[in-house]
Amino acid sequence: MKFAFYPGCVSRGGCPELYPSAVAVAQKVGLDLQELTGASCTGAGVLQESNLFLGDCLNARTFAMAERLGLPILTICSTCQGVMAQARYRLQDEGYRQKVNAVLADEGLVYKGTVEVKHLLWVLVEDIGLEKIRSMVVRPLTGLRVAPFYGCYIVRPSKVLGYDEHAERLQALERLIEALGGEPVDFPGKTRCCGFPILTINERNSVAMVAKHTWDAKERGADAMVTPCPLCHLNLDGYQVKAMGYLKDRIDLPILHLPQLVGLALGIDPKTLRLGRHLIAVAPVLDKLGKVAVKA
């Protein structure tokens, strides 16, 4: 299965552990990735706040590159997934697409409106299939209680993200955790906001969201939380210490990137998965699975 690979900025920036673990998992499950090296940032919904049209042009440029390769796009970031899906949705309007294509013409690019954008989570569940994944598990996550944190951009707006045709996406993380041998932990905040988008604007509210979600998951017995979004990871892992300060209580909930959790079960070396790089130590998860502690 071949995809045009769009890793996004954060998987090589603030979460440098994500890119290598995603590539390792893709290799393991037999995905052939052709990286879109010339593609730019999606704008992350931030650039769109000051200039929506500019954001749509940047994404149409990426879509045109993938179209030229004749490949669907694979992302490993929910925010990229959501922002690209929204741009793709607006660009279904032919008149609007023409305006955008006029901008792209100088680079010899044109977007015809046919691209497909899929997060690794959906590719694992829909294209590879849970049966196949189950058969590949060598270190089942037996006894590990994992709270799925979807965040916003891979869930809403559901119409734009294709949930009408793929109702199973609502449970994708839970089903995947089960296929890996783990136990999903339900908690109220799983499709709520992690708070990251307002971190620089209203830190108090942002960290209050981290506190709420990690606390709720922990209280329901989670050993770890998994997220398909590196921005959620930045907040839930990076600001959990501050959240503990707010609550005046310990949480210490390890936050795993999606491919790290999958990689663990598929037998990928924890070092390749960069499990030692988190602010909240992942060691208790490995201990629970009967593994020795690892270093970065």
Place this chain on the structure above:
Amino acid sequence: MRITIKVRRFNPEAPKPQPYWQDYTLEVTKTSTVLDALIRIREEVDESLALRCSCRSAICGSCAMRINGHASLACKTKVSAVVDAHNTLTVEPMGNLPVIKDLVVDMTPHWHKVRAVEPWLQPVGPEPQGEYLAPNEAMLHLAGVMNCIMCGACVSDCTVLEVDSNFLGPAALAKAYRFVADPRDGMTKERLAKYNAYGGIWDCTRCYECVQVCPKGVAPMDRIMAMRERAIGMGLKDTYGARHTLAFEELVEHSGRLDELRLPLKTFGYTNIPKLVGLLPIALRALPKQKAPSPFHKPIPEVKSFQTTFRKARQAAETERQAPTSQAHHG
């Protein structure tokens, strides 16, 4: 069809008022709405169940409640569309508003916020002889926001209101946009300056909950984003929110990729010592783990031709911005 409705109840007159769940099992037809079912319970099973409704046809906005955890209009939701494999569904009062009794919430805090955005036309200059005229196109664009029935579903599910009751919230801000984008209003900049403050347009997390649950396609978040864009366009750039998005734009223009190290520095300003000191603890925790962006930020290949496209797009956006209907929405 035999169904079970799990209702989250609350009786303020109980000796020790506590919310509790109560199950009702009843027979409904295929076309029954959740409201039909609740009314039958009240009329035939348990007259103590409190709920609010009027039009029963998604017009008055009084029957919003949480169905299976998400806010929607009970009269617009078919039972058959929301029951699970065991023919069960849950019904709760709306979130983020005080519960008066059972499914009835107190909308007062919300009405205060609607009032706070000054939801009335404020023209400047001498009154016209006849009517205030507005271009058809502008009014068609506004029709999308005027569809709001003030049901409060978006308020119920807003992620920011969950942690901060000071936030104006999606419905009041969508109402604010209705006047910001009205060509007859003369106070656009003053309004935007006001909505720029704490609790206003920059406090929204862009979580899309309000877009998802709104039964009328108002897309409050898209309106909030349109106000951010407009505020910046009018030169109101002195907020961390505006500085953040402008810094983001500049950094992407420079290298095609986001430079995460420079983004907070640029947003807060290199001389904003208190804010920068605030970043230190997290930086000190992250660095030893190598959980940080590289200080040697690499641009994308052929960044020059990317920049040409980028600047051309920004130029085109300037022209695009003039048309009031240019904001594409999710509908």
